């Protein structure tokens with residue numbers, strides 16, 4: 001029996017890597033399509049879309065998710081591209097949340113289409129929503145996303161807050177000279193709202209033109225905010241929590257910082273990614289990918305798929321290559337990975 005096969009017969013989680021990290025969180029990119037064109041995600045010339053038959057089907061997503069859940073995944077996040085442009089999302093959400101072992105179903109969305117889907121998503125069992133919003137100024141929204149829509153997104157954020165979800169978060173990618181003067185405005189956005197505003201360090205991906213001058217590290221964001229809100233203080237974060245969370249006395253909302261670049265959280269990483277084309281990626285910044293779609297379509301059994309998954313997970317590196325190396329690495333554009 002091979003090492004991988006023998007690992008699968010062991011009672012420990014097969015999704016545990018050689019550094020003892022258990023992977024319980026699966027992020028599924030449902031599509032590479034999007035109704036926005038964010039500069040930091042989508043290359044200026046767009047991307048060649050996958051032919052439809054290269055994309056995982058509804059049944060393939062459910063089969064793989066069921067397998068991942070049997071292997072130990074307890075949380076699934078739907079992302080993309082923009083997940084809500086895929087027509088079968090409500091049905092997918094319902095089927096995923098019924099899978100034995102799946103305790104938490106979440107989605108990251110740009111929010112534009114949320115009003116059409118809130119009730120069905122909630123009824124389907126989706127409980128956590130992250131909505132991306134990088135500016136509170138309409139002209140900037142247009143410049144960053146290359147489309148109009150700020151008012152619609154803000155309206156949908158407020159609708160979502162009243163729709164019974166367990167948690168609603170805002171994802172804001174902070175870029176110097178673009179929106180870094182809005183940190184305090186975003187904090188005030190959460191003054192009356194039960195929301196976590198997450199400031200995300202700008203990361204380099206294929207074709208997004210990342211440059212060091214536009215990068216704002218966590219410590220700079222923090223000092224800007226501390227000047228505006230001297231009483232803000234940190235909260236206790238769990239071991240797999242990617243955000244460092246803070247609160248401002250008197251404010252309903254909280255602030256989170258995703259420090260993937262300046263203070264990576266690789267040591268506590270519990271996530272793996274299934275991309276639209278059925279490739280499994282065990283690290284957001286890793287080059288390695290395993291095609292589960294090709295294996296499935298060639299007739300692989302669940303045991304054979306488990307072995308492929310195990311090989312990918314055991315090949316996961318201790319940490320990503322660091323900020324300088326990442327900036328020069330030729331990776332997929334973010335729109336084709338799924339954030």
Ligand code: SAM
Nearest residue numbers: 041080081082108109110132171202203334339
């Ligand atoms: N379309 C959905 C949305 O925008 O929320 C889901 C997909 S998007 C790729 C997922 C998340 O990745 C978004 O919150 C987005 O802000 C983040 N993201 C994309 N490119 C990024 C980059 N270069 N640096 C940091 N975060 C990025």
Ligand code: SF4
Nearest residue numbers: 034036038041081110
């Ligand atoms: Fe679309 Fe989300 Fe990428 Fe913006 S960040 S282009 S909304 S997938």
